[in-house]
Amino acid sequence: MKIIQAIKKANAPFVFKGCSSGKHLKNPLVLVFGNRYMLETNSIYEEVKELFTDAHVVFGSTSGEIMDDTVLDGTIVLTAIEFEKSSILVHRSNVGEHNNNDENLGQHLMAQFPKEDLKHLFIISEGSTVNGSALINGLEKHKHSMISLSGGLCGDDDRFERTLVSYNENPKEGEIVAIGFYGSSLEITSANFGGWTPFGPERIITKAQDNILYELDGKPALDLYKNYLGEKAKELPKSALLYPLSVRTSEESEPLVRTILNIDNKENAMILAGDVPIGSKVQLMMSSVDDIASGAYSAAELAMKGRNKNPEIALLISCIGRKLVMDQRTEEEIEEVKSVIGNSTVITGFYSYGEMAPFQGQDQCKLHNQTMTLTLFSE
Structure with a gap:
């Protein structure tokens, strides 16, 4: 697995972390999490596409961006992943295409993925109007128990005006994107914990x-x-x-x-x-600052429990409510996670309007709020 990251601030180009470009990656999955206003720029998809010509580009708006152990606001963070032993498949749909029936939308998305060798489905969903519980019910209806599921509802800071998601196009409203991860070499675990x-x-x-x-x-x-x-x-x-x-x-x-x-x-x-x-x-x-930080530590411990390999990348989705309570100390919950999963794991993610993960020891995914949710990947 090869992973590179970049950050974009207002009125500036992407700046890569530890390298000059991402052109050496082959067919990478590029996760782009950012401030809603910045994602509304008409040129944002073309800008990313110039950096990764053959990429699967997935956008999601946030209530705060996560890169390594830092929480950012008003930026765009980009994480590009080239899988060496496994593969991905991405599908999207829109709430308007299913008469706002979110359960039907979930069933439709799940049906797009061949089940053989499918290890995990990661969902990046619009967060303004979707009923996350109904979406998950639809996804779970015909999902094999051996296929794990996690993800989150995108955010819009604390404005609750509109959220944006897309796959290989400029971000827009009402979109739900599902990323399927295939391959026997993959080890993927997820967990969540609150602290409220x-x-x-x-x-x-x-x-x-x-x-x-x-x-x-x-x-x-x-x-x-x-x-x-x-x-x-x-x-x-x-x-x-x-x-x-x-x-x-x-x-x-x-x-x-x-x-x-x-x-x-x-x-x-x-x-x-x-x-x-x-x-x-x-x-x-x-909740309190200390309880939320402790909850993040517990979430990381649960995600690491029983793993055979150290995670190469961690996707963190935490709730906007936790960020408001933590205020100036928000990064402490990310630091708690990092202390458990290790310094060698690349960290990305965002603050959300809802988190998707199973309870510990259960197969079926649930919608959560006010939790720290981790999904850990290794090949």
Whole structure:
């Protein structure tokens, strides 16, 4: 596996790290994560294509870019990977092509990939309107249990205006890109961990539809949530990132963390990143800088557990809510990850509106919020 990285700042060309260009790589996968405004430049795809003429180029907008142990804002980070013993296949689709039925979209994408030798599917999804839970349900419906799945929902800082994704074209809205990794030599592991603590009374979801929450204990959910936030309610939906919801669908199930992506004052409802089934138990959550850093360390330990080889590259997807809590200390969670996976592993990734990974010891992928998610690759 050959890996090179580059960074682009506003009104400047890409600057490569440790080399002068990427033209020596053959058919690389080029992951381009960046600030939404910078990705809206009409020439961005051509600019990357000039650097890598025969590349598979995947773009995704972010709420912060990750390169090595550094967290950046207002930049574009590029990571190009040439696989020496394995291969990739990339497919894309758009929510508008499936009448906004995200589960059907997931099924359609999964059907595009031949199953023989498919080890892993990595998803880079638009994050503004997609129901991540439904998308994953569609992907999982016909996925063999031996095929692992991870990824994330793209971000737009804390604006929640629009997110951009694309494959081999300029980034645009509504896109979901799936990257399939093939080959017996590949070792790919993924894991996630949060670090958030529930507080306050536990309430029952009494009215909801998919990812829209209407009522808790028979009362308007948004009114209750605003009462808890107090003065911070004026800053919604941004302030909701500091107080996500813990959702437990049954006594036996692992609790899922759900971020509030938007609010509907007319319907007195909250729009979440994933499904919130009726009958589920809900609590507010909060966290501290130290808890989030510790959670990142735990996520890295889980991802490394049982591996045969040291990872050559790590794709990190962490939540915008964690970044807001960490503030000036955001890089500490990346440093915690690096202390576990080692200095020789190339690190890239972004801050997101949602993360995709299975719980430890489970095969089926889930949508998470407010977690650090790692996907580790080696050949």
